[in-house]
Amino acid sequence: MIYTETKLKGAYIIDIEKRGDNRGFFARTFCANEFKKHNLNSKFVQGNMSHNANKNTLRGMHYQSDGAEEVKLVRCTKGALLDVILDIRKDSPTFGQYISVEITEENARQVYIPKGFAHGFLTLKNNSEIAYLVSEFYTPGKENGIRWDDPFFKIDWPIINPILSDKDQDYPDYTK
Known part of the structure; x- marks a missing residue:
C-alpha cells in the first residue's frame, strides 16, 4: 500500500498496489504492521457500510x-464518492481546514481519518456504496454533526442542492 499524508496532520490517502494477471488483480487494503510503521491506529471495532x-x-x-471519537478507514466499494474530511481539532494548526478526495470502486483509494475530524461524502454516481472501519463503537448521545454548507467552514461542494437527511440539513451554524 502507498501512504500519502495529507496537509491535515495524521490524515492519509492510502492507495492499493494491485498485483494482476489475466484473472484480475489482488491487493491488500489493510495491514496492521504497515499501519504501525506509519504510526496509524489499527484497532478497529466495527465495520459499517452505506x-x-x-x-x-x-x-x-x-x-x-x-x-x-473515532478513527475511520473509508473506501468506496461501488460507484464513486467525493469524500470530505474536516479538521475540528481546536488545538490543530489546520483547524477548520478540509480536504476532498474522489474515491471510486475503480481507484480503490482509501482515506484514513484520525480522531478529531468530521467526515462526509457526496455520491457521484447512482448506487454508490461506502464501507468503513471505525475504532470506537457507535455511541448514541455522542454523535454530532456540522451542516454541509456551514458558512464558517466553507466546504466547496460541487453541488447546490444535494439529497440530504433532515438531520444533516438541520445542524445549526458552527460557533466558536
Whole structure:
C-alpha cells in the first residue's frame, strides 16, 4: 500500500498496489504492521457500510465526541464518492481546514481519518456504496454533526442542492 499524508496532520490517502494477471488483480487494503510503521491506529471495532441509491446524496459532516471519537478507514466499494474530511481539532494548526478526495470502486483509494475530524461524502454516481472501519463503537448521545454548507467552514461542494437527511440539513451554524 502507498501512504500519502495529507496537509491535515495524521490524515492519509492510502492507495492499493494491485498485483494482476489475466484473472484480475489482488491487493491488500489493510495491514496492521504497515499501519504501525506509519504510526496509524489499527484497532478497529466495527465495520459499517452505506448504500446510496441516488447520485448527489450527501451524508455528513459527522463525528463523535466526549470520549467516543473515532478513527475511520473509508473506501468506496461501488460507484464513486467525493469524500470530505474536516479538521475540528481546536488545538490543530489546520483547524477548520478540509480536504476532498474522489474515491471510486475503480481507484480503490482509501482515506484514513484520525480522531478529531468530521467526515462526509457526496455520491457521484447512482448506487454508490461506502464501507468503513471505525475504532470506537457507535455511541448514541455522542454523535454530532456540522451542516454541509456551514458558512464558517466553507466546504466547496460541487453541488447546490444535494439529497440530504433532515438531520444533516438541520445542524445549526458552527460557533466558536
